[in-house]
Amino acid sequence: MSIDDGLSRRLFLARLSALAAGATGSALLPGVASAATTAPPTLVDVDAPDGATTDPTSLTVAEAATLIRRGKLTSEELVRACLERIEGYDSLFQAFNLVLADAALARARQLDGSSPRTALHGIPLAIKDNYFSRGVRTTANSFIFADFEPPYDATALSRLEAAGGVMIGKTQMGPLATTRATTPAGVITTVNAWAPDHPNINPGGSSTGSATATATGMALSSVGTQTGGSITAPSNAQGLTGLKPTMGRVSLHGIIPLTFTRDHPGPIARDAMDCAIMLTAMAGPDPADFRTLGLPQLPDLTRAATPVRQGGQTVLRRRTRIGVTPDFLASSNPETAAARRSYLDALAGLRHATVVEVPLPAEWDLLTGTAFNNVRLPERTEPFREYLRQDLQLFGVSVLNWLGGLLLSGDEYLTGQRAKVVMFERVMDEVFDACDVVVQAQPVPFDIIGLPEIGFPIGLRAATSDTPVLPIGTILGGQPYAEDRLLEVVAAYQDVTDWHRRRPELPPAPAASAAPRAPSLAPARLSALEAARIGQ
Amino acid sequence: MADVAAPTDDELDALIEARLRLVGVDLAQLPTTEDPTTGSPTREEALTYLRSVLRNTAVTLSGWSPPPDDPALAQQVAPPALYPSSTDAWTGRGLA
Numbered sequence: 001m002s003i004d005d006g007l008s009r010r011l012f013l014a015r016l017s018a019l020a021a022g023a024t025g026s027a028l029l030p031g032v033a034s035a036a037t038t039a040p041p042t043l044v045d046v047d048a049p050d051g052a053t054t055d056p057t058s059l060t061v062a063e064a065a066t067l068i069r070r071g072k073l074t075s076e077e078l079v080r081a082c083l084e085r086i087e088g089y090d091s092l093f094q095a096f097n098l099v100l101a102d103a104a105l106a107r108a109r110q111l112d113g114s115s116p117r118t119a120l121h122g123i124p125l126a127i128k129d130n131y132f133s134r135g136v137r138t139t140a141n142s143f144i145f146a147d148f149e150p151p152y153d154a155t156a157l158s159r160l161e162a163a164g165g166v167m168i169g170k171t172q173m174g175p176l177a178t179t180r181a182t183t184p185a186g187v188i189t190t191v192n193a194w195a196p197d198h199p200n201i202n203p204g205g206s207s208t209g210s211a212t213a214t215a216t217g218m219a220l221s222s223v224g225t226q227t228g229g230s231i232t233a234p235s236n237a238q239g240l241t242g243l244k245p246t247m248g249r250v251s252l253h254g255i256i257p258l259t260f261t262r263d264h265p266g267p268i269a270r271d272a273m274d275c276a277i278m279l280t281a282m283a284g285p286d287p288a289d290f291r292t293l294g295l296p297q298l299p300d301l302t303r304a305a306t307p308v309r310q311g312g313q314t315v316l317r318r319r320t321r322i323g324v325t326p327d328f329l330a331s332s333n334p335e336t337a338a339a340r341r342s343y344l345d346a347l348a349g350l351r352h353a354t355v356v357e358v359p360l361p362a363e364w365d366l367l368t369g370t371a372f373n374n375v376r377l378p379e380r381t382e383p384f385r386e387y388l389r390q391d392l393q394l395f396g397v398s399v400l401n402w403l404g405g406l407l408l409s410g411d412e413y414l415t416g417q418r419a420k421v422v423m424f425e426r427v428m429d430e431v432f433d434a435c436d437v438v439v440q441a442q443p444v445p446f447d448i449i450g451l452p453e454i455g456f457p458i459g460l461r462a463a464t465s466d467t468p469v470l471p472i473g474t475i476l477g478g479q480p481y482a483e484d485r486l487l488e489v490v491a492a493y494q495d496v497t498d499w500h501r502r503r504p505e506l507p508p509a510p511a512a513s514a515a516p517r518a519p520s521l522a523p524a525r526l527s528a529l530e531a532a533r534i535g536q
Numbered sequence: 537m538a539d540v541a542a543p544t545d546d547e548l549d550a551l552i553e554a555r556l557r558l559v560g561v562d563l564a565q566l567p568t569t570e571d572p573t574t575g576s577p578t579r580e581e582a583l584t585y586l587r588s589v590l591r592n593t594a595v596t597l598s599g600w601s602p603p604p605d606d607p608a609l610a611q612q613v614a615p616p617a618l619y620p621s622s623t624d625a626w627t628g629r630g631l632a
Binding site: 143182183184185186187246247248260261291294295296366370371372374375377385388389391392393395396397399400403404406407408409411412414415416417418419420421422423424425428449450451480481525526527528529532 | 552555556559560561562563565566567571572573574575576577581582584585586589590592593594596597598600601602603613614615616617618619620621622624625626
């Protein structure tokens, strides 16, 4: 009998679906992904700092979930607090496209009537508006999807809700997930939580609204997508911790594509533990997305994000070599360079940590530069060809990248895919031969080759006459499917520092202000050429 | 390599418009002046950007190949992979 006898593709897929449905006790509908996870997540109790319970919006996911499990806080109280924050401030921050107040409160009351056995039970979450939400408008901030109501949820969203998460709203984003959040026509919307009066200060894109919502307490955590830095950049800009997992860790089924081979869904949260809880809920095999199948099992991320102390001192859970590339300390901004040095000193001071110098692989600047980065363009064009034929103005300010994808030849696209293999091999052989995790001066290289990254705060930039206090962030990259190692390092760092606990000071709520706010003069919109240049 | 004259802006514009028309995309849909309602670029801005893609991206990609320099040997390495990190997991390390 030949190897392909007896197991047709149809039967193979049916078995996969049955396995997934069996795990949830529900049948799979066509096009509807499973909410199965591979193993029940570890529930970790985290005590809230003194005084934090007076403002539940300031809690981390882990702290709030612990209070809910102990009967000290209800989901309805928590959701109401976030909704009040939204009502008071979203006219200023413009983090949301759509607020689902009634649905969120109804879901919270429903959850309050059941035993809290899941890690996200009753936690309000902000969802980027490129995740399908069944029957709820999903626009990706584009004219194209202005009236689109998906027939099913994105797999990642259904998993978050199965874990007890409460979708409080859909967030502002760069049009089609390209730039910082703007209207489809390029008018700047969401502002940085630390600088609401300075719309010219970049809040990070394209998961801007998710980050601003999390930083301002409009939600306790959120999800974004990263193709060229769109989880780590807004996390760095707004003092948050964001985890872009390895390609395939989280299903892309039901997420509007920007670049098939580089889109990564992941959490934007307040610390490493919250990233662990969120990613544990989102991750896992999905029969509707082959990229999630046949991969290493998800490690126990909440364990990884739990700091280890020995003899009263924080230690790394495992011996870990932290690689530093030559470009990392070469920042032209002295405050950034100083923060990076202090960060490396803090890491070097952790037992079981070794900071080592590692080289940048050969041809690094070339293979991560604009031309090779542009290999992504045909991937955004291909699924949108019909819209390009219909009306170019449907793409608003973002059209240029989509037109550019029509001009690269097939052989040039393949050259780009071969370059990815060369880059991946060089990173594995030349960088990860000498270290377990590596600092990142910018996120794009690991987006190109699908490796995990975590962005988190390491300092604050002092206020100047023109700018307020702003967070300084950094990025750490890891080996394929080794998100646990990244979380171990960041959890230990966050156990010995408090940058992740710094919150932006909210101004008086606009409705209560005696005088109208006066934003500084700033570019009110992005041009199409700017959008093409800076888009992820 | 043969000494080939670089194309002019006019030649590239003709190439761009023909390529787009070939697949049913019409740059004439873009405005001739700024349109704040849609944020669309002008047709001239689009051509400027697209010429840049051809002159920089296409030329750079076309001029690169994996090492070694001998093209007969370069053919033998780095077969294209859309998902290198996933492929690494699926195959058990080692793509080249």
